[in-house]
Amino acid sequence: MNIIAVLAAFVCGLPILAVAAIALGGGSTDYLRHLAETRLPTYLFHSAYVGLVASLTAAVIGTGLAWLTARCEFPGRKFFTWALILPLAVPAYVAAYAWLDLSQAGAPLDRMTLGLFPTVRGSWGSGLMFALVLYPYVYLLARNAFVGQSADAYDAARTLGASPLKAFWRTSLPMARPAIAAGMALVVMEALADYGTVAHLGSPTLSIGLIRAWSGAGSLLDAARLSLILVAFALIVFGLERHGRKRMRVQATSGKQRPARRFELSAPQAMLACLAAFLALFLSMILPLGRLAWRALREPMASGLAEASLNSLTVAGTAAVIATLVGLTTAYALRRKSVLGTAAARLAGVGYAVPGAVAAVGVIALLSGIQRWLDPTWESLTGNVFPILLTGTAGALVLAYLSRFVAAAISPCETALTRVTKALDGAARTLSASTRRRLLAVHLPLIAPGVASALILSFVEILKELPATMILRPFNFDTLAIMAHQFASDERLGEAAAPALLIPLIATLPMIFVARYLSATGENGASR
Amino acid sequence: MSRVELLSIHGARRAFTKDHAALERASLDLRAGEITALLGASGSGKSTLLRAVAGLEQLDTGEITADGVTWTGPKTFLAPEQRRVGLVFQDYALFPHMTAVENVAFGLTGTDRKSRALDQLRAVELEHKASQYPHELSGGEQQRVALARALAPRPGVVLLDEPFSGLDRRLRGDVRQRTMDVLRAAGTAVLFVTHDAEEALESADQLALMDAGRIIQHGAPQDVWFNPVSETAARLVGDVQVCATIVSQGRAALPIGSVASELDDNTPVTALVRPQGIGLTTEGTLNVTRITYSGPICVVSMEAEDGSSWTAQIPATETINIGDRVGATLNPAFVTLVTKN
Missing domain, CATH: 2.40.50.140 (Nucleic acid-binding proteins)
Structure with a gap:
C-alpha cells in the first residue's frame, strides 16, 4: 500500500515538475520578452493587490466571527457556528456575477443608494468577492485557535490589569495569529488560482496573463514560464502558511487546560452579534444567490444544462473519489513516517499552491511529452499513428484536478488518522485483532467522518474549478462552471444564472455535513 | 499601592447547575502576611472560591470585601483588573507569544517596566532566562515565571491555584520552599489551593478545609491535624x-x-x-x-x-x-x- 501511495502522490506532483522542466529548458521567446516589458508588472501588481484585499478583509471577517462563535454566547450561535462555513460552497466568480449585476449603473443597488454604492469591479472588487466566499478558511482556523486556547491566559491578563478588550487584543488575538495567518495564506492561494472572478470583474492578474499566453499566443513555453512565476508567488504564501501551522503547534502548550467559558452577551450585544453573523451569510450567499435565482427564473432554461450538470457531477465525483483514496493512502504512508512516503505526500501537498491553470499547463506538458515519445514508438511497431490523443481527454482533466486537489484530501485524512493513536492500535493488537479487523473495527469508525469530509471538500473544490477545466476539457464537453463562464463573458448573465446557481446549490448540501463536522470542536464541555 | 490587610469572604454561594452548588455559604478570612492553604478534594469548590476572589467568577449570593471595600456584593462587582490580585494558574497560563520578561512586564506600567520585571525575575532566580519563551523553559522555571508575573504589580492579595501539581515530585519540595520564601518576603495575604495534605500542612500558616462548597474547618495546621471537627475534616489531612x-x-x-x-x-x-x-x-x-x-x-x-x-x-x-x-x-x-x- 505504501508503494501505491508514493506512486499516486508522485503522479499528482508530476505536472508541476513538467512545468518547471519546460519553463527552465527552452530558449527565450519574443512574446515573453515583450510581456516582461509591457504587461508583466501590471499582472504582478494586480495579483498582489487582489491577494492583499482578499486576505485582509477575510481576516477581519473570519477572525471577528470566529471570536463571536467561539467565546461569546448569543441566540443562534450554534447554527451560525457551522452555517458560517457554508460560503465555501459558492465559487467566487458566481458571487462576482451577482454582485456586478447588482451594483453596476442602473442596477438595484445603484438605484436604491442613488449612485452611492460603488460598482463591484476591478481588483478591489475581486478581492472583496474572494473575501466574502473564502473568509471561512480564516474563520475555521481562528475558531479552532480560540477554542483551543486555555481561558487562563485571558484571565491572567485580566488579573494583571487588562480590560476585556485589551486582554483580547494582547493575548487571545496574538495567540491565534499563526492560525489567522495560515487562513489568510489559504485565501491568497485560492485568489491567485482564480480565473473566473478576475476575468469577469476586469482585474488583470497573473492567471489572466497565463490564460492569454496559452489561448492567445498558444505557446506552451511562455505559459509554462508565467506559470512558474505564479507558482513562485503562491509558494511563498504556501511557505508562510506551513510556517504558521508549525508555530501553532509550538504554541499549543501542554498541560491541563481549562476550556474557555463563553461570555453571556447583553441583549443589545447579542443582537449585534446575530446581525454580524447573519450579514456575513447574507452578503456571501443569500443576496448573490437570490439575485441569480431571480435572474434564472426570468430566463428560459438554457439547453445543455442537464448535460453540463451530469458532466460536472461525473468528473468532480470521479476525481474526488480518486483524490480521497490517494489522500487516505498517503496519510497512512505519512503516519508510517517512511521517507519516500513523506516526500511524495509533500510533493502532492505543494499541488494546492499550484493554480488550476498551471496544473493544466503541466498536464499538457507532461502528456504531450509522453505522446511525442509514444507516437514514433507505436508507429514503428504497428505502422499506424498512435490512435489516442492524450490531451483533451477527460482523463487529462482528472489528472489536473488531482494534481491540484489531492492536497485538499490529504490533510483532512491526516487529521482524521491522528484519532487512531498508536495506543489504540497497540490495544487492538494485544487483543489479537487481525489487520482486517483493526482497519474495519477500529480505524474505519474513527476516521470515517474525516474521510467523508475530505471527499466532500475535494468534490466541492473540483465542482467550482474553472481555469484548468477551460484549458483541458475535451471538445464539446461543458461543465456547469464552463457554461456559466461562457455566458457571463458574453454578457448574457440571464443564461449564466442557472448554471452559476446550480454549483452552490449542489455543493451546499454536502457542505452542511462538512461544516457541522469541522465546527464540532469545542462544542462539548465548553460551556458549563 | 497598599496591600490588603484583611480579605473577607462571607457566605459565598455559586451554583452552576440547579441541583449542584460549587460554593455553599463559604466563609473565610485572609490576613496580610499569612499564607492560607485551602485544602479539599477535587470538586469541593476550592478553585471556584479562588476564582471568585480574583473576580473571574461571580457569586449568586455572599460578599467578598477587602479592608472594608466591597469587591463582590449584592450590587457590586469589581472587574478583575481593578482588584489587584496576583493569580498563579495551575497550568501557569504564560502567554506563549511573549518571552519570560515580557510575561512578567505584562501587568506593569511606566517606562521602567522592563527593569522592574527583570528585578522580579531576579527574585525568583530566573534573570538569565529573561528572553526565553515559555516553551523553552522547564516546568519549574515556568512556575517561577508565573509567580514573578503575579507578584510584579505588587498585588494586594496573592492567589495560587494548585501551583505545584504540574511539577515532578522530586522538584516539588524545593520549588515549594522557594515559592513560600518569596511569598513570605512579599508580606501579602496569600491563598493557595491544593489537594495535597502534606503540602498544605508543611507550607501554610493557616489551613482551611473545604468540602461540598463549605469551609468546614479553619485554623493552624497542627491544630487542624490534631483536633479535626469531623470525620471528613480528619480524612482530608491524613489517614484516620x-x-x-x-x-x-x-x-x-x-x-x-x-x-x-x-x-x-x-x-x-x-x-x-x-x-x-x-x-x-x-x-x-x-x-x-x-x-x-x-x-x-x-x-x-x-x-x-x-x-x-x-x-x-x-x-x-x-x-x-x-x-x-x-x-x-x-x-x-x-x-x-x-x-x-
Whole structure:
C-alpha cells in the first residue's frame, strides 16, 4: 500500500515538475520578452493587490466571527457556528456575477443608494468577492485557535490589569495569529488560482496573463514560464502558511487546560452579534444567490444544462473519489513516517499552491511529452499513428484536478488518522485483532467522518474549478462552471444564472455535513 | 499601592447547575502576611472560591470585601483588573507569544517596566532566562515565571491555584520552599489551593478545609491535624480510622483501648484515631494481618476480636510478623471524639 501511495502522490506532483522542466529548458521567446516589458508588472501588481484585499478583509471577517462563535454566547450561535462555513460552497466568480449585476449603473443597488454604492469591479472588487466566499478558511482556523486556547491566559491578563478588550487584543488575538495567518495564506492561494472572478470583474492578474499566453499566443513555453512565476508567488504564501501551522503547534502548550467559558452577551450585544453573523451569510450567499435565482427564473432554461450538470457531477465525483483514496493512502504512508512516503505526500501537498491553470499547463506538458515519445514508438511497431490523443481527454482533466486537489484530501485524512493513536492500535493488537479487523473495527469508525469530509471538500473544490477545466476539457464537453463562464463573458448573465446557481446549490448540501463536522470542536464541555 | 490587610469572604454561594452548588455559604478570612492553604478534594469548590476572589467568577449570593471595600456584593462587582490580585494558574497560563520578561512586564506600567520585571525575575532566580519563551523553559522555571508575573504589580492579595501539581515530585519540595520564601518576603495575604495534605500542612500558616462548597474547618495546621471537627475534616489531612462508641463513666471504650472524655455518659460519639497514635505491645488479642514497609515506617494492619480492623504506624526497626498476636496502647493526643449532630 505504501508503494501505491508514493506512486499516486508522485503522479499528482508530476505536472508541476513538467512545468518547471519546460519553463527552465527552452530558449527565450519574443512574446515573453515583450510581456516582461509591457504587461508583466501590471499582472504582478494586480495579483498582489487582489491577494492583499482578499486576505485582509477575510481576516477581519473570519477572525471577528470566529471570536463571536467561539467565546461569546448569543441566540443562534450554534447554527451560525457551522452555517458560517457554508460560503465555501459558492465559487467566487458566481458571487462576482451577482454582485456586478447588482451594483453596476442602473442596477438595484445603484438605484436604491442613488449612485452611492460603488460598482463591484476591478481588483478591489475581486478581492472583496474572494473575501466574502473564502473568509471561512480564516474563520475555521481562528475558531479552532480560540477554542483551543486555555481561558487562563485571558484571565491572567485580566488579573494583571487588562480590560476585556485589551486582554483580547494582547493575548487571545496574538495567540491565534499563526492560525489567522495560515487562513489568510489559504485565501491568497485560492485568489491567485482564480480565473473566473478576475476575468469577469476586469482585474488583470497573473492567471489572466497565463490564460492569454496559452489561448492567445498558444505557446506552451511562455505559459509554462508565467506559470512558474505564479507558482513562485503562491509558494511563498504556501511557505508562510506551513510556517504558521508549525508555530501553532509550538504554541499549543501542554498541560491541563481549562476550556474557555463563553461570555453571556447583553441583549443589545447579542443582537449585534446575530446581525454580524447573519450579514456575513447574507452578503456571501443569500443576496448573490437570490439575485441569480431571480435572474434564472426570468430566463428560459438554457439547453445543455442537464448535460453540463451530469458532466460536472461525473468528473468532480470521479476525481474526488480518486483524490480521497490517494489522500487516505498517503496519510497512512505519512503516519508510517517512511521517507519516500513523506516526500511524495509533500510533493502532492505543494499541488494546492499550484493554480488550476498551471496544473493544466503541466498536464499538457507532461502528456504531450509522453505522446511525442509514444507516437514514433507505436508507429514503428504497428505502422499506424498512435490512435489516442492524450490531451483533451477527460482523463487529462482528472489528472489536473488531482494534481491540484489531492492536497485538499490529504490533510483532512491526516487529521482524521491522528484519532487512531498508536495506543489504540497497540490495544487492538494485544487483543489479537487481525489487520482486517483493526482497519474495519477500529480505524474505519474513527476516521470515517474525516474521510467523508475530505471527499466532500475535494468534490466541492473540483465542482467550482474553472481555469484548468477551460484549458483541458475535451471538445464539446461543458461543465456547469464552463457554461456559466461562457455566458457571463458574453454578457448574457440571464443564461449564466442557472448554471452559476446550480454549483452552490449542489455543493451546499454536502457542505452542511462538512461544516457541522469541522465546527464540532469545542462544542462539548465548553460551556458549563 | 497598599496591600490588603484583611480579605473577607462571607457566605459565598455559586451554583452552576440547579441541583449542584460549587460554593455553599463559604466563609473565610485572609490576613496580610499569612499564607492560607485551602485544602479539599477535587470538586469541593476550592478553585471556584479562588476564582471568585480574583473576580473571574461571580457569586449568586455572599460578599467578598477587602479592608472594608466591597469587591463582590449584592450590587457590586469589581472587574478583575481593578482588584489587584496576583493569580498563579495551575497550568501557569504564560502567554506563549511573549518571552519570560515580557510575561512578567505584562501587568506593569511606566517606562521602567522592563527593569522592574527583570528585578522580579531576579527574585525568583530566573534573570538569565529573561528572553526565553515559555516553551523553552522547564516546568519549574515556568512556575517561577508565573509567580514573578503575579507578584510584579505588587498585588494586594496573592492567589495560587494548585501551583505545584504540574511539577515532578522530586522538584516539588524545593520549588515549594522557594515559592513560600518569596511569598513570605512579599508580606501579602496569600491563598493557595491544593489537594495535597502534606503540602498544605508543611507550607501554610493557616489551613482551611473545604468540602461540598463549605469551609468546614479553619485554623493552624497542627491544630487542624490534631483536633479535626469531623470525620471528613480528619480524612482530608491524613489517614484516620473511625469507630462509633458511647461514653461511659468518663471514658470512651474502643476495641483496642479507651480514652478519657469530658462528655456526659451515654453520649454517642465517633472516635477518630490516627494510626500514629497506636502503639504495639507483645501481649494481646490483636491478630496481625498485613505489614507494609515504607522506608523508616512500618504500617501494621490488625484485626480485633470483634472483627474490626485497625492500622498502626510504628518504626520499621521493630520486628513483627503476620499472624503475631499483639496488644495496643492508645496515645490520647491522636484520638479525637466527635459527636454527631
